[in-house]
Amino acid sequence: MPELPEVETVMRGLAGCLQGERIAAARLDRGDLRWPVPDGFVQMIVGARVDGFRRRGKYMFMRLDRAVSVLIHLGMSGRMTIDRAPLAHQHLTITTDRGRVVGFVDPRRFGALDLVATAGEDGHRLIVALGPEPLEAAFTARVLAAALAGKATPVKSALLDQSVVAGLGNIYVSEALFRAGISPYRLAGTLKGVEVKRLVAAIKAVLTEAIAAGGSSLRDYVQPSGALGYFQNEWKVYGKEGQPCDHCPGKPLCAGIERSVQANRSSFWCPRVQK
Structure with a gap:
């Protein structure tokens, strides 16, 4: 499973591609990942602007201008792609208004996609029990x-x-x-x-x-x-x-x-x- 450095690297790559972009289209080809992708997922993100990203442990949040964040978990075999041809097991494809294309690929489907209010990220069931971030000054x-x-x-x-x-x-x-x-x-x-x-x-x-x-x-x-x-x-x-x-x-x-x-x-x- 990707650990903190890998997730941080992926998040920085996504931020460089998506931050400030508006999501013009999204295609969800499979919603039965480790947990079901919530109903209305595509409708919620299409048309939204990506305001920023945050990592918490091994999880990423893509923050949208609708006060909603997309939680992304890579699981055992998940990966993200940028501006590449679709791959096998690519369950989500996002296209921005400037033509950038991001894919979420997960052959074993141990990853996850979810929606959470941005103000309530830390209360998400996958986040609420996490310990301190090891790279923050508070970890002493x-x-x-x-x-x-x-x-x-x-x-x-x-x-x-x-x-x-x-x-x-x-x-x-x-x-x-x-x-x-x-x-x-x-x-x-x-x-x-x-x-x-x-x-x-x-x-x-x-x-x-x-x-x-x-x-x-x-x-x-x-x-x-x-x-x-x-x-x-x-x-x-x-x-x-x-x-x-x-x-x-x-x-x-x-x-x-x-x-x-x-x-x-x-x-x-x-x-x-x-x-």
Whole structure:
């Protein structure tokens, strides 16, 4: 599933194409996505001007001049296209009055489209329980420490809980824990203050770098332009089972990066570096 950097990259691409444009036509070829697309969806957006975009966690809002926002969730295999020929499984096509064409493609149909009052975005059922945004100034070591306090679950599982922090997924949690030197198996409630501070800094750094690289292209993800993200070239541990990590290359005590399964997801980590 696209994580925060990929969703942010897609949102910025859409904003560059659609912001200030008026939707001249919309075609919904399939309304049974993960949840049904609401009745009147096409009628609500046609004729509206796109005023702006907002990301919350792994969700995007396209804000219209009718005080209504279109919630977009890419799900497992969803992607957006800009000014490209229609693709298989393209369920929504939007055309602006200046001829720009945007498509929503989702082969597995785990994505979602919905309508919500712009003033009520944070009250949407998919948004209301989300935790803080990790790239905002309000996400501090104190905030994360309070969220982790008393948790007897592994820290990796805690960070994947969207109510603890919004937008993180398997790739970037693995990368952040490596940078912070924290084992994915450490119980979340046992992290000390200095460790939480390192972890917050690592989360912010890895997300910022990934956004600058256009995200990580893995499986279905590409940018709306069709370009690949390239942060996968900067991964330190994810997908690198058996390779020496950057902190201890070739040293005899380093058995290499390990892969293990936590809660049905792969964890990649270096036991020598991460304690």
